[in-house]
Amino acid sequence: GQQVMQIPQYQHVQEGEDFTTYCNSSTTLSNIQWYKQRPGGHPVFLIQLVKSGEVKKQKRLTFQFGEAKKNSSLHITATQTTDVGTYFCAAPLGGADGLTFGKGTHLIIQP
């Protein structure tokens, strides 16, 4: 079936470095959502992007939706240990089954 491709699968950074994860689809998306899962926790909704070229910020997190609405990115500036976890993108791909999730990017921070 259709997929949402997310890269990289793992990212090791030193504390204070920046981090970016990317999400790509072969089809135009009506919206894209980002979730964070802390180690041992459950996915928690971060944000939804709807408009072409949309950019939203939450403190050190910047979310972008591509002009063609086929890709998205999450950028974290100056990572902190609290940013550790897995970041998922998710989007409705046209079926009645709700959201399709990317496989996630595991962010590992070395102090």
Added chain:
Amino acid sequence: EAQVTQNPRYLITVTGKKLTVTCSQNMNHEYMSWYRQDPGLGLRQIYYSMNVEVTDKGDVPEGYKVSRKEKRNFPLILESPSPNQTSLYFCASSLNGFLEQYFGPGTRLTVT
């Protein structure tokens, strides 16, 4: 407090012993879904429900059953669990399936 609850949180069982994982939400959401999470495979949808008495298969439905007799509850049933169903299971709910999903705390299941 708006939440999705799952029980039990941890379960160790043996092959073939029927089990049910309960899921309940208090947000009056129409849509509910079950996922399993395995290393390297992300979140894979097992079953979903768009409304009461309406359920459908997700990507990995084999070996699972669900029911949606009431809006708030969406139990996951394993009639004859097998070791390949050892996984972390999440229930989620949403207003309509395409908006923000609220996840339960997860159920870690081990089948020996």
